[in-house]
Amino acid sequence: MDMVLIGGLWLSGSVWDGVADELASLGHRPVPVTLPGQGDGAVSATLDDQRTAVLAAVDGADGGPVVVGHSAACTLAWLAADARPDRVARTVLIGGFPSADGQPYADFFPVTDGVMPFPGWAPFEGADTADLDEQARRAIADAAIPVPEGVARGVVRLTDERRFDVPVTLVCPEFSPAQAREWIDAGELPELARAKHLDLIDLDSGHWPMVSRPVELARLLAACA
Template identity: 40%
Template sequence: MDIILVPGLWLDAASWAPVIEPLRAAGHNPRPLTLPGVGEPASGSGDVRLTDWIDTVVTAIDEAAHEVVLVGHSGGGNVIWGAVDARPDRVRRAVFVDTVPPPPGSGISEFPVVDGVIPFPGWDFFDAEDVADLDEATRASVGREARSVPKHVPTDPLPLTDERRFDVPVTLLMGSLEQEQLESFLAQWDSYGEEYRSVRDAEVVRIGSGHWPQFSAPGRLAELLISSVR
């Protein structure tokens, strides 16, 4: 099975390295992506939009001989859901890593723009529970490798038009939330809750990690990815 791995903001294909070999050992073909404009100055990334990121995933889907599984971490969840919307007949399952299927028109989030790009804001920017399981060495290593993202991408509205996306099975690998907790939160998030409830086959699995399990719990994440590919 081709497994297309889409990183979250500030990360590239190398961020998936800790899960690549377990996926291959299980007989899969992992295909980690680096998205357009990541790490480039404003002169090279100023025109990059969220749709360009989605198109990159769609191209990877079209290159595959058979159905694919899409995996999106954090903001990469918006990207894979846009790709599911574009190719609902080619995606066997969409796996969201500590994020949820976003509704039409939603953005990822808003971050400070510096010199025309959005640099990694540092670990203090995030909630304590999201980073609690990252030790100092991991924070330093990931921080050094973090790359800027195009200024428009995090706030661009997500274009979704094909209701066949709801026919694609979804797995939500949540860092700390059980299904009941997640659904309680989503019930308060209006359009996010509606999008989630519209998915006809959705499962929620708790990883037992913070927001970056590929760094803090790669073995557990790989195990859950393998079990979700069916």
């Protein structure tokens, strides 16, 4: 099965290399997406540009693909389900949750000179980074690409209620399935609360399992397929 892989903020498609190798060995076709503004050299990309790139990968897949979003890009995976509810076989959301209609995509950190740079590791100390050694931290930070303001502050638009029919798997790395269920029941994750087919799966890792546990993550994704 084809698997469209979408990295979160500051990440290019190359962050999936280890996962992609393992998926290929398991008989799947990985399709890592290099998002506009996050690896193609563009600095004026918008959220709509990134959505268009994801949809191009979905439309170019062989059959109905699994669409995998990481962190903030869980919203991009959800936008794909909204735009292609009859084509996306499943969304897999890793360490993040889809924003609702009308919300900003990822306005989390300061914007400087039109981009949102990687803020360093201080905001992520704790469970997010507990499984990253210094070499892994350095590699992520060195490769981090400032996210264009038009992406980070773009407004999410969802239009098709059939997105709730698309099966969803929420991979819980730095938080537990029990915590995620509490957030859903409390009304904090309204899009997931309305999903008709939602599975919660634990993964003992930090926020970047494609770096810290690529083989385990790939096998989990294969099982989702």
